[in-house]
Amino acid sequence: MRARVEVGSTLWYLLRDRVALFSLAFLILVALAAVFAPLLTPYAAQGMGDPDLAAKFRSPSIEHPFGTDGLGRDQVARLMFGARRSLSMGVFVVVAAIAIGAPLGTIAGYLGGWVDEVLMRITDIFLAFPPLLLAIAIAAALGASYINALAAIAATWWPWYARLARSQTLSLRERAYIEAARSIGVRDRVIIMRHIFPNIMTPIVVQGTLDVGTAILVAAGLSFIGLGTQAPYADWGVMISDGRLFFLSGRWWLSTFPGLAIFFTAMAFNFLGDGVRVAADPRLRRIQS
Amino acid sequence: MTEPLLRVQGLSMTFSRKSGFFSRVGEELRALNDLSFTINAGETLGIVGESGCGKSTLARCLLRLLTPTAGQIYFAGQDLLALPDETMRRMRQRMQIVLQNPFSSLSPRLNGFQLIAEPLRTHTTMSRKEMMDEVAALLAEVGLPSEFMSRHPHQLSGGQAQRIALARALALNPDFVILDEPTSALDVSVQAQIINLLIRLQKQRALTYLFITHDLGVIQHIGDRIAVMYLGKIVEETSSERIFANPQHPYTQALLSSTPLPDPSRSRQRIILPGTVPSAVDPPSGCSFHPRCAHVMDQCRTLYPAARQTSVGHHVSCHLYENGA
Amino acid sequence: MTLLAVENLHVQFSTPFGAVYALRGIDFELSKGEILGLVGETGCGKSVTGRSIIGLLDENAEVTQGRVRFENADLLQLSEADLREIRGNRIAMIFQDPAVALNPLFTIGQQIGDVLRAHGADLRSEQRERALQLLNDVGLPDPAQLVDVYPHQLSGGQQQRAMIAMCLAAEPDVIIADEPTTALDVTIQAQILDLLRMLQRDREISVILITHDLGIVAETCQQVVVLYAGRVVEKGSVETLFAQPQHPYTRGLLSALPRAGSRGRELNVISGTVPSGLERIKGCAFAPRCGFAMPRCHEQQPAFSAFGPKQQSACFLHEPLNHD
Numbered sequence: 001m002r003a004r005v006e007v008g009s010t011l012w013y014l015l016r017d018r019v020a021l022f023s024l025a026f027l028i029l030v031a032l033a034a035v036f037a038p039l040l041t042p043y044a045a046q047g048m049g050d051p052d053l054a055a056k057f058r059s060p061s062i063e064h065p066f067g068t069d070g071l072g073r074d075q076v077a078r079l080m081f082g083a084r085r086s087l088s089m090g091v092f093v094v095v096a097a098i099a100i101g102a103p104l105g106t107i108a109g110y111l112g113g114w115v116d117e118v119l120m121r122i123t124d125i126f127l128a129f130p131p132l133l134l135a136i137a138i139a140a141a142l143g144a145s146y147i148n149a150l151a152a153i154a155a156t157w158w159p160w161y162a163r164l165a166r167s168q169t170l171s172l173r174e175r176a177y178i179e180a181a182r183s184i185g186v187r188d189r190v191i192i193m194r195h196i197f198p199n200i201m202t203p204i205v206v207q208g209t210l211d212v213g214t215a216i217l218v219a220a221g222l223s224f225i226g227l228g229t230q231a232p233y234a235d236w237g238v239m240i241s242d243g244r245l246f247f248l249s250g251r252w253w254l255s256t257f258p259g260l261a262i263f264f265t266a267m268a269f270n271f272l273g274d275g276v277r278v279a280a281d282p283r284l285r286r287i288q289s
Numbered sequence: 290m291t292e293p294l295l296r297v298q299g300l301s302m303t304f305s306r307k308s309g310f311f312s313r314v315g316e317e318l319r320a321l322n323d324l325s326f327t328i329n330a331g332e333t334l335g336i337v338g339e340s341g342c343g344k345s346t347l348a349r350c351l352l353r354l355l356t357p358t359a360g361q362i363y364f365a366g367q368d369l370l371a372l373p374d375e376t377m378r379r380m381r382q383r384m385q386i387v388l389q390n391p392f393s394s395l396s397p398r399l400n401g402f403q404l405i406a407e408p409l410r411t412h413t414t415m416s417r418k419e420m421m422d423e424v425a426a427l428l429a430e431v432g433l434p435s436e437f438m439s440r441h442p443h444q445l446s447g448g449q450a451q452r453i454a455l456a457r458a459l460a461l462n463p464d465f466v467i468l469d470e471p472t473s474a475l476d477v478s479v480q481a482q483i484i485n486l487l488i489r490l491q492k493q494r495a496l497t498y499l500f501i502t503h504d505l506g507v508i509q510h511i512g513d514r515i516a517v518m519y520l521g522k523i524v525e526e527t528s529s530e531r532i533f534a535n536p537q538h539p540y541t542q543a544l545l546s547s548t549p550l551p552d553p554s555r556s557r558q559r560i561i562l563p564g565t566v567p568s569a570v571d572p573p574s575g576c577s578f579h580p581r582c583a584h585v586m587d588q589c590r591t592l593y594p595a596a597r598q599t600s601v602g603h604h605v606s607c608h609l610y611e612n613g614a
Numbered sequence: 615m616t617l618l619a620v621e622n623l624h625v626q627f628s629t630p631f632g633a634v635y636a637l638r639g640i641d642f643e644l645s646k647g648e649i650l651g652l653v654g655e656t657g658c659g660k661s662v663t664g665r666s667i668i669g670l671l672d673e674n675a676e677v678t679q680g681r682v683r684f685e686n687a688d689l690l691q692l693s694e695a696d697l698r699e700i701r702g703n704r705i706a707m708i709f710q711d712p713a714v715a716l717n718p719l720f721t722i723g724q725q726i727g728d729v730l731r732a733h734g735a736d737l738r739s740e741q742r743e744r745a746l747q748l749l750n751d752v753g754l755p756d757p758a759q760l761v762d763v764y765p766h767q768l769s770g771g772q773q774q775r776a777m778i779a780m781c782l783a784a785e786p787d788v789i790i791a792d793e794p795t796t797a798l799d800v801t802i803q804a805q806i807l808d809l810l811r812m813l814q815r816d817r818e819i820s821v822i823l824i825t826h827d828l829g830i831v832a833e834t835c836q837q838v839v840v841l842y843a844g845r846v847v848e849k850g851s852v853e854t855l856f857a858q859p860q861h862p863y864t865r866g867l868l869s870a871l872p873r874a875g876s877r878g879r880e881l882n883v884i885s886g887t888v889p890s891g892l893e894r895i896k897g898c899a900f901a902p903r904c905g906f907a908m909p910r911c912h913e914q915q916p917a918f919s920a921f922g923p924k925q926q927s928a929c930f931l932h933e934p935l936n937h938d
Contacts, residue, residue, distance in 0.1 A: 012630050176394040180454075183352050184408040184461070185381035194407075198398050339799035446887050447656070476655035476826065478884035481870035485880050503800060506829075510872030510881070533874060547804035549829030551871055553852045561808055562801045564755070565769045 013279035020275025023268035030265060034083035047077030049232025057246075060253050067253035069242065075253065078234050079261055085235035086262070089150055089228075090216035090269070094208045096154035101161025102197075102204055108162070109169030110192055120166070123159035131156040132218060139227040146235075149228040153218050157211070164207055168200040202280050210273030213266030220262055236262050292366055293327035294465060294497050295351070300324040300360035302346050318569045320346040321357070322521035330464070333491070333498040335512030335529065337505060337544070341566050342518040344501045348467045351499070352386055353377055365464070382412050385458035389470035391450035395442040401428070401453055402438035408460040427456040431486060448479035452486070459490065467499045472507060484511060505548045509533050514602075517541045520569060520577040523596070527603035537605045539582045576608070584609055617820055618644040618667070618705075618788060623680035625662055625671065625844075627891075634891035636662045636675070638844040638899070639915075644788065644837075647818040649810065651831035651852070654841035655867075657888050660824045663841070664790045666690075667822075668701045684788075702729070706781035710793040712773035716765040722749070722776045723761035729783035748779040753809055771802035778809065782817075789813070792824045807834050828867060832856050840864050843889050843899035845915075850925030860919075860927035863900045898929070906931055 014020055038044040046052055051071035058068040066075035108119040126134070138152035172178060173196075181191050220237030222228040229235040234242075236258040243254025302321040320343045328334045336344045349355040351362060353369055362369040364384065372380060388394040395404055405424045409415055415423065425435040431452040442450055451471060458466055468487065472480040488511060491498060502508050508515055509529055516526040517538065525538040536542045546560040562581045567573055573580050579589040588608050596606045625637040637659045644650050652660045665671050667682050667689060682689040684705070689697065701707075709715045717725060726748060727741040735741050742761065749757035752775040765773055774794060781789055791810065795803035811834060813819045823835055831838050832852060839849040840861065848861040859865045869882035886903040889895060898904070901911035911930055919932035 009630060176388050176390065177396040179349075179354060180386070180388060180394045180457075181396070181407065182354055183381060183386045184411060184457070185378040186407065186411050187378075190411070194399075195396050199396075339801060448887070476888075477828070477867055478655065478870050479887075481872070481881035481883045482885075484872060485883060488880075505800075506872045509874065510876050529877070543801055547800045549803075549807075549827060549833045550873065551828040551832045551856060551868060553832040553856050559804065559808070561804050565771055565802060566799070 010276070010280045014275055017275040017279060019271050020279070023271040023275070026264065026268045027272065030083055030261075030268075031087060033080045034087055037077070037080035037084065041074065041077040041080060043074035043077040044081075046073035047081035049073070049234065057251055059251075066257045067251075069239075069254055070246070075239075075257055078239060079236070079257060081233075082235045082239055082258065083261070085146060085229050085233065086216050086219065086237070087265070089146070089153075089219040089235065090212040090265075092150055093153045093157060093215040093219065094211050096150070097157035097211075098161050098204060098208055100154070101158035101163075102165040102200070104158075105162035105165025105167075106169045106192060106196060106200065109166035110173060110188070110196060116166075119162070123162050126156065126159040127163075129156070132221060135218060135222060136225070136227060139222055144227045144230060146229045146233075149219060149222045152227075153215060153222070157215070160211075161204060161207070164204060165200055168203055169196055172196050172199055206273055206277040206280060208273075209276055210270055213269030213273075216262060216269075217266055291329075294330040294365060295328040295499075296361075296363040297327070297351070298325050298361045298363075300347070300350060300362065301358050302343070302350055302355060303358045316570050319521050319572065320569060321350065324360070324521075324523055326516055326523060326526065328465075328497055328499060330497050331491075331495050332513045333500055333511055335508035335515040336499065336501045336518060337503065337508055337515055338518035339503060339544075339566060341520070341569060343521040343569070344518055345469060347518075348386060348469050348499070348501055351467060352381065352384060379412070382408075382461040383463050384465045384467070385461070385463040386467040386469060387451070387454050387458050387471045390474045391445075391447065391454045392442055392474075394454055395450060395457075397442050399441070400438065401433075401440050404442075404453055405438075405457045405460055408457060412461055423460070424456075427460055430459070430490070431456045432482075446479070447475045448482055451475065451479075451483055455483075455486070455490070459494070462494070463496070465497045465499070467501070469501045470503070471500075473502070473504065480507070487511065505533075505545060506550075517544065520566065520572055522577065522593075522606065523604075524578065524607070525603075525605045526596075531600075531603055535603075537599060537603070537610060538578075538607050539584050539609070540578050543581075576606075615646045616643045617646045617684070619681075619683040620663065620667065621681045621683065623663065623666060623682065624678045625659075625666055625675055626678055627672070628674045628676070632892055635894065636844055636891055637666070637680075638895065640680070640841070640844070640846055642839045642846060642849055644820050644822060646787075646820055647814060648837055649814050649821040649823055649835045650837040650839065651835035652822060652824045652839050652841060653826065653828060653831050655826060655888060657843075657891065658841040659844040660826075660841050661792055664707070664792050664822060664824050667790060668705050668707060669694075669697045670701075670707070702786070703733070703784050704786055705788040705790065706784060706786040707790045707792065708774070708777050708781055708794050710796050712770065712777040712797075713765065715777055716773060716780075718765055721762050721764055722768070722779075725776075726761075726780050726783050729780055733784055744783070745779075748782055749776070751782065752776070752779045753805070754779070769802075770798050771805060774798065774806055775809065778806075778813075782813070786819065788820045788822065790822045790824070793826070794823070795830070796825075796827075803830075810834065828856075828871065840867075843895065844891070845899060846928065847900065848925070848927040850921070850927075854922060854925045858921070858925075860921055860925065860932065861900075861929050862904050862906055862931070864927075 033040060037047060041047060051073065053072050055068050055072035056070055058064050060067045064074050068074055104119055108116040134156045135152045138155055139149050142148035142152060178191060178195055181195055219228060223235050223237030224241040229238050239258035240255045247255050300321055301323055304318040304320060336347065338344050346355065350357045369377065402424050405427055406420045409420050409423060424438060428435055428437055433449065433452050472483050475483060484507065490496060500508060500512060512529045515529050515532045516523045519540050525541045532541065536545050543560040543562045564581050567580065575591045576589045576593055579585045586608055594606045594608045596604045597610060599605050599610050620640050620642050623637050623640040627634040627636055640663050652663060654660050666677060677690055723742060723745045726745040730741045730744050735744060745761050746757045749760055754760050754772060754775050768776060795806050798806065807830065810821055814821055825831060835852050838852050838855050840847050842863050848855065848864045859868055866882065866884040870884060872881055884903055889899055897912040897914055898916055901907040908930060916928045916930045918926040918928045920926050
């Protein structure tokens with residue numbers, strides 16, 4: 001019948017999407033590896049940054065499947081500990097951007113008028129800059145650190161969610177059930193919390209899932225140029241940056257494995273987001289009920 | 290004579306829209322044009338008209354979901370348009386609306402209890418237990434068992450969903466209910482159930498209805514008086530019996546003749562109106578019906594006919610009835 | 615003369631909740647030059663029937679049994695290429711919402727021209743002249759101007775007329791009209807129904823009119839087929855069926871309509887709701903809502919009983935009649 005989004009059936013369709021399911025499984029594995037890194041590797045200390053100069057620049061072997069770096073640190077361990085920062089960075093950036101953008105966009109869309117004008121012009125200003133450049137500028141101004149990089153990226157990202165939330169709210173505002181709620185005298189605050197917010201969260205969550213991969217990439221970019229995670233800790237961007245000097249001299253493993261980690265993780269988030277989008281939208285499922 | 294429950298005087302609603310970013314002159318859409326009517330307590334006024342005639346705009350203006358550009362609305366003696374927002378918000382307890390499609394007027398994420406309890410939560414300080422009892426009683430009143438408290442709209446049939454919408458509208462014990470095409474989205478057999486329910490509820494609760502519809506069959510069954518609207522104006526208004534027995538305005542006649550009836554043996558002269566309803570942005574001069582009217586005269590093109598009483602309680606706005614009516 | 619016959623048509627849909635039995639045995643015949651009304655409530659399968667005839671079902675639908683005879687062919691057995699030949703050329707379809715059925719990017723004239731080109735009118739000038747003629751035939755005012763406008767510049771009624779003109783360009787024998795007036799106002803609906811009657815009278819086009827409105831059937835059609843839960847419950851000529859409805863469902867529907875004289879009375883209601891397509895129904899689908907249901911109604915499907923030469927109804931109540 002009508003296009004309705006329901007959590008149960010969304011999950012049903014999602015679990016029938018092999019690509020999405022595989023992506024989800026992959027991401028869960030990466031996340032588990034990050035969380036349980038100390039238990040999974042004998043080189044936990046190296047993963048946290050301690051050097052082991054006796055073992056430097058080992059090429060991939062049984063003992064060190066991904067080789068070791070110039071300070072003798074096992075690359076598998078570094079990757080697992082790096083995943084903590086890279087993954088959390090991606091997720092936190094998106095969560096922060098949604099937390100700022102979604103309420104502002106919803107309020108702008110619901111209230112309209114001058115509130116809408118002012119809020120949307122502010123987002124326009126943010127959107128006028130290339131996001132990476134703006135993030136670099138903010139991160140540089142705040143000083144290089146994990147948390148500042150996170151703040152810098154989130155600051156360039158929230159306007160997209162504000163726009164999305166606003167456009168969703170604008171179309172919801174005209175729905176009969178919003179009008180019905182107004183006609184029984186429900187206050188605006190309650191309408192936004194009960195009737196609008198839950199309904200706009202589906203497209204926002206979809207967009208957010210798609211964006212986590214990109215956020216990891218951008219965060220890696222900042223780390224690559226030294227504005228993100230600082231030594232002795234590592235994230236995947238730092239690892240690529242550290243390894244790049246040795247790439248041509250034959251120590252290819254240093255940059256390649258973190259590069260692949262970023263590549264597959266970003267792609268998995270994209271496939272997953274796409275799967276959620278299709279599963280949550282009855283029109284894309286092409287099965288009538 | 291007692292004061293009617295609702296008295297509308299000279300109600301107009303004009304939407305203006307800028308035609309371009311830099312242009313100062315905008316288009317004006319006159320959705321409602323100087324409407325006046327009354328509804329007495331306990332009666333049903335039917336508003337009949339086709340899309341674009343302004344009937345839904347009227348409903349929204351009466352509830353002040355839209356602010357009319359001119360006119361007065363007196364509800365139980367109070368001028369609604371003069372009320373401060375907060376007073377109006379509380380006034381909404383006494384006037385409710387039921388919309389055409391229950392699947393779009395019921396929030397898809399709430400269950401039956403949440404939907405029906407929402408007005409109670411908004412306007413009363415009932416405990417959850419009291420609300421449960423109240424919702425169960427309301428469900429019973431609209432003919433649904435209390436299991437429906439836990440159902441979401443998509444688990445309901447059209448008729449069940451419209452019953453929930455009705456229970457929600459009745460929760461605050463209103464005096465006045467606007468029914469905006471409440472059965473148009475329903476199948477015939479379900480429509481009959483809802484109409485019977487509406488009539489029963491009206492008797493039990495002494496409700497006053499404004500019933501908006503395009504279906505003349507439905508309104509002749511439930512309406513006491515009927516107002517026919519065309520392009521933002523009421524063109525004819527009289528009792529339900531009379532409008533079907535003796536329609537006077539050429540538009541009303543055409544509307545009645547166009548309505549298909551399930552009786553193939555009935556031979557009748559069909560009046561098929563030419564053309565379509567003109568845009569309210571650029572309405573025709575004079576009587577707005579004149580381009581489609583078979584009886585058009587010179588004066589129809591220049592002068593809008595005033596409403597006149599052709600017999601007791603029968604008002605028509607048409608130049609045909611100006612002499613010797 | 616029978617032009618098109620639907621025989622024992624079964625269609626099911628696969629959905630996450632299981633198979634939905636949309637059609638559970640549809641039989642009817644369409645004669646040349648008549649308007650046949652397929653009438654029923656939401657979910658009775660009337661649109662699915664119309665779509666199965668010309669092979670326009672959704673991907674998850676499957677015809678599990680039955681035939682659609684048109685001339686000497688079974689349309690359900692034709693290849694997609696052969697079916698395309700018939701679709702549009704011989705059997706055309708118009709839909710509830712003409713705004714969706716017309717391509718917004720091309721003018722009305724271009725869209726009619728495309729159909730004409732497929733039918734051998736190669737010259738631009740010839741196409742244009744025919745298009746003007748067709749627009750005039752369907753009663754659009756000022757065809758010379760409308761031929762060059764885009765669909766969104768027309769009103770709903772005008773779009774539906776343009777859609778009909780497009781169908782006529784192919785000179786079809788059958789038009790399947792799926793709720794063609796549901797989106798339109800009453801006075802515009804009267805215009806379109808009048809146009810359909812005119813096409814049937816003047817061009818001998820047969821029309822399958824799918825609708826939920828018994829009034830439309832009574833005023834427009836010669837034959838009527840009443841569907842309930844994917845089966846035909848009653849069919850026959852409009853005069854006899856409306857004068858003497860036999861099936862309890864048809865009777866219930868007709869008496870549920872508010873009409874002149876019903877004022878002040880309770881309307882007759884059919885209690886309960888339509889069964890879900892997910893249920894496998896053994897007996898008569900209407901039995902659970904029927905006031906006359908007997909034990910066997912829940913067990914067996916009733917066969918058609920004839921009432922005169924022109925009317926048939928599928929109900930066990932009629933059976934004693936047959937034994938006289």
